[in-house]
Amino acid sequence: MATTPGTLITVAPTGAELDKADFPQLPTTLEELVETAQRCEAAGAAMIHLHIRDGEHRPTLDHGHLKAAVDALREQTSLVIQLSTGGSVHDPLEQRLTVLDAEPDSCSLTCGTTNFGDDVFLNPSGFMSDLYVQAQEREVVPEFELFDLGHVASLARLIDKHGLPFGGKVHVDFVTGVPGGMPGTPAALMAGVAMLPAEVTSWSATGIGRTHLPIAAAALAAGGHLRVGMEDNVVFARGIPVEHNAQLVERAAHLAEVMQRPAMSTDDARTLLAIKPRR
Numbered sequence: 001m002a003t004t005p006g007t008l009i010t011v012a013p014t015g016a017e018l019d020k021a022d023f024p025q026l027p028t029t030l031e032e033l034v035e036t037a038q039r040c041e042a043a044g045a046a047m048i049h050l051h052i053r054d055g056e057h058r059p060t061l062d063h064g065h066l067k068a069a070v071d072a073l074r075e076q077t078s079l080v081i082q083l084s085t086g087g088s089v090h091d092p093l094e095q096r097l098t099v100l101d102a103e104p105d106s107c108s109l110t111c112g113t114t115n116f117g118d119d120v121f122l123n124p125s126g127f128m129s130d131l132y133v134q135a136q137e138r139e140v141v142p143e144f145e146l147f148d149l150g151h152v153a154s155l156a157r158l159i160d161k162h163g164l165p166f167g168g169k170v171h172v173d174f175v176t177g178v179p180g181g182m183p184g185t186p187a188a189l190m191a192g193v194a195m196l197p198a199e200v201t202s203w204s205a206t207g208i209g210r211t212h213l214p215i216a217a218a219a220l221a222a223g224g225h226l227r228v229g230m231e232d233n234v235v236f237a238r239g240i241p242v243e244h245n246a247q248l249v250e251r252a253a254h255l256a257e258v259m260q261r262p263a264m265s266t267d268d269a270r271t272l273l274a275i276k277p278r279r
């Protein structure tokens with residue numbers, strides 16, 4: 001895997017799990033998402049991982065909502081736009097495939113079923129293959145989400161079966177610290193990195209909750225990229241809630257700077273991930 005001088009910072013601002021009533025600062029409306037994206041881009045983010053909410057702030061995979069968000073962010077930021085195909089644990093598999101209709105630059109593709117707290121996040125192999133092939137056909141670059149070490153092996157099987165994704169790059173993101181998945185520890189992360197298939201060209205990591213910061217530091221030290229955001233962590237420091245996603249991006253960019261791998265530009269992120277020009 002080639003080493004990159006800069007750090008790709010992805011912001012995951014919303015997710016599908018948090019309730020707006022409990023976290024009024026969670027960006028859920030289109031206006032809030034655009035404002036968040038702009039501030040996060042200015043703070044050093046180059047990609048946004050998006051979950052969309054409806055008028056009641058509930059997670060939705062409705063095409064109109066997704067397309068409106070993709071269009072608005074494409075017009076008002078230069079971020080790489082990644083739509084979640086994971087949705088919420090309640091979304092049907094068929095509907096999760098329709099996310100590609102909104103023509104994002106990138107889509108998430110989780111490499112296996114995982115326990116997700118008290119729920120199950122379903123990703124059977126037929127679904128993963130369908131999504132993989134449809135993303136190839138639509139020229140959307142997948143980001144492979146790895147919640148567990150078994151997901152690394154499943155990724156290798158997907159590549160063997162279907163060839164390389166659109167663009168020829170393979171970018172993965174370790175989502176650590178989900179109750180039911182791999183723990184958010186540097187040791188678990190390094191075990192996953194050691195197992196990555198040779199086709200992988202870049203990797204990033206995030207840690208849920210209190211694992212957010214140690215995983216970011218471990219990823220930076222090991223040559224990885226970073227994902228931060230309220231989808232993964234709403235506590236900035238002990239007793240201090242995150243008030244805006246940009247705080248997490250600013251801290252990640254500062255860490256990356258100190259490690260002499262400063263936040264990369266959106267253009268460099270497009271090159272790193274081999275994103276199709278759509279603007």
Ligand code: KMH
Pocket residue numbers: 015016017084085086087088089108109110116121145
């Ligand atoms: N909301 C989780 C069940 C993804 O975005 O692809 C799944 C998730 C992964 O967040």
Ligand code: ZN
Pocket residue numbers: 012015016049051084086108231
């Ligand atoms: Zn997500």
